[in-house]
Amino acid sequence: MKKSRIRPSQLPLQYRLTLWYLLTLGVILLLFAIFLYLQLRANLLKQLDASLQLVATQMLVVDEEGQLAFQDALSLPERAAAEGDFAVYLAGEDGQVWDRAGTAVLTPLFWPPQPDPATYFSGDDNWRVLSQPIRAGDTAGWLQVIGDMDPVNDVLDSLLTLMFVGGPLVLVLAGIGGFFMAGRALHPIDRMTRTAQTITASDLNQRIAYEGPADEVGRLAQTFDTMLDRLQTAFERERQFTGDAAHELRTPLAALKGRIGVTLSQSRPPQAYVETLQEMEQQVDRLIRLSGDLLFMARLDQGRMARTMERIDVGDFLGAVVDQIRPLAAAKSITLTEDIPAGLTLHGDMDLLIRLFLNLLDNAVKYTPGHGRIAITAQKTETAVAIAISDSGPGIPPEHLPHLFERFYRVEGSRGRGAGPGGAGLGLAIAHEIVRKHDGRLTVHSEVGQGTTFTIHLPVTQI
Ligand code: ADP
DSSP states (O other), X not given: OOOXXXXXXXXXXXXXXXXXXXXXXXHHHHHHHHHHHHHHHXXXXXXXXXXXXXXXXXXXXXXXXXXXXXXXXXXXXXXXXXXXXXEEEEEETTSOEXXXXXXXXXXXXXXXXXXXXXXXXETTEEEEEEEEEEEETTEEEEEEEEEEOHHHHHHHHHHHHHHHHHHHHHHHHHHHHHHHHHHHHHHHHHHHHHHHHHOBTTBOXXXXXXXXXXXXXXXXXXHHHHHHHHHHHHHHHHHHHHHHHHHHHHXXXXXHHHHHHHHHTSOOOHHHHHHHHHHHHHHHHHHHHHHHHHHHHHHHHHTOSOOOEEEEEXXXXXXXXXXXXXXXXXXXXXXXXXXXXXXXEEEEEHHHHHHHHHHHHHHHHHHSOTTOEEEEEEEEOSSEEEEEEEEOSOOOOGGGGGGTTSTTOOOOSSSOTTSSSOOOSOHHHHHHHHHHHTTOEEEEEEETTTEEEEEEEEEOOOO
8 A cells, every 4th residue: 555655845834843943953952962971071081080190199109128119108998988999000011010009899900001091991891091100210110090980981871861861851842842832933824824715805804913023924914914905995996997887888778778668659750760869879879988988998907908109299199189179179169279399209109199188188178168268288398298288168176186087987066977068987087097007197287167277297208
C-alpha cells in the first residue's frame, strides 16, 4: 500500500514555524552543551593538574645521605584528604620503582613518562599523571604523581545526564511555547482568511477591524480592509449604475407601451397614426441615444476603448466639431464665436475628443435659449491647453455643481425626465471620464441667469 507522505511545505505555517524554531533552538542548545562540556573539562583538569603539581613540589626531599626521599613531615593521607586521591612514585631512569606512597587504590607506574600532565588509561580506570625528572647529586630519576580522574569524570557525567534530560525537556517546553506564540501571531491572518471566505459580492460589509499593533500583520489587515472599502464602493457604484440604467430605459419604454395601447384602443384617422408614430420615433431615438451612451460609458470603464493618441491641431479640430453643431445653433438663432490662436496643438485621441466637445457644445446649444451666444476660446498655459465653452444660458444653481459630473445626474426643476431638452444625465459624466483618461481636468463655472462656462484643461504632451 502506498502511504501518502506529508511534505514539510504542506504543513500549516504554525507547525512549520514551531519546527524551525525548535530546530534552531536544538542546534544552539547542542553547541552550547558541547562548549560547556569542553570548558568544564578543561577547567577541572587544570585544577587537578595544579593539585598534582603541588603534591609534586611538596613531596620530595633530599635526605641526609644525599638520597631522594619522600617528605615525612607532611603526611600524605592528610594531604590526600584535602586534595583527593593520589599515588606518588619515585623511580629510576630505567623505570624501576624506588619508593611509593599514596592513598589511591594501587595503580601501576605509568611508563614511559611524559613530562606534561597527561591522561593515561589502565583497565577501566582513568588517571591523570604528572611526571617530573629529578636529580640529586649524581642520582637521576622520575617523580610521578598520579591523580584519580573519577571525581572529574563524575562531574562531567552529571553534566551530561543533566543535559540529556534537561535538553529535551527545554525543547518540549520551548516547542509548546513556540507553538502557542506562532498560533497567536497567525491568529489575525486566520481571521482574515475566514472573513475573506464569508465575503461575497452581495455582502461586502465585513471588515477585519484589526486592533493590534501596526506591524506586518496589522498592515496586512489594514490593506485588506482598505481594499474591501474600494471594492464595496466600486460594487455599489456598479449596482447604482445598473439600477439607474434600467430605470432610464424603462421610462421611455413604458411611455411607448402606453402610447401604443392608447392608439390601439380605438380606430383613428390615418393622420393620428402618423403623429403617434412620429412621437414614438422620438422616444426610440432617445432610447438609441441612451443605449449608445450606456455602451460607451461601459467601454470607457472597462478600458476596452482602444486609444490612439495623436497630435491634434486645436484650431482645425474645434473648427470641424463646431461646424457639426452650427446647424443646431442656427436653428435657435444662437451666435457661435471661436477665438482659437493658430498653431495650438494637443495630444489626444481624436474620437474621444470629438465626443467630448460634441457633448459640451450640444449641451450649450440645448440649454441656451434662442438668440443667445456661445463662445469657444482656447489658450495655452504653461503645461496645458485650456479650452472654454461659454454660453449665455440659464446657468446652473451652485448646489448642483458638485454633482454635475456624476452619472445620471440632472439638474431637475422645469426640465423633467423625458420632457424638455434634457437627456439621461450621462453627457457630462462621459465628458468628465474622457478628460480624466487624457490626464486632464474638466471644470465648470456657472452663474444663474448669466450663463455657464465649461473649461477643459488638457496637458500638452510632447511627442
Ligand atoms: P443631459 O444629457 O441630461 O443633458 P448632462 O450630463 O449632459 O445630461 O448634463 C447634466 C445636467 O447639467 C443637465 O441636466 C443640465 O441641467 C445641466 N447642464 C449641462 N450643461 C448645461 C449648460 N450648458 N447650461 C445649463 N445647464 C447645463
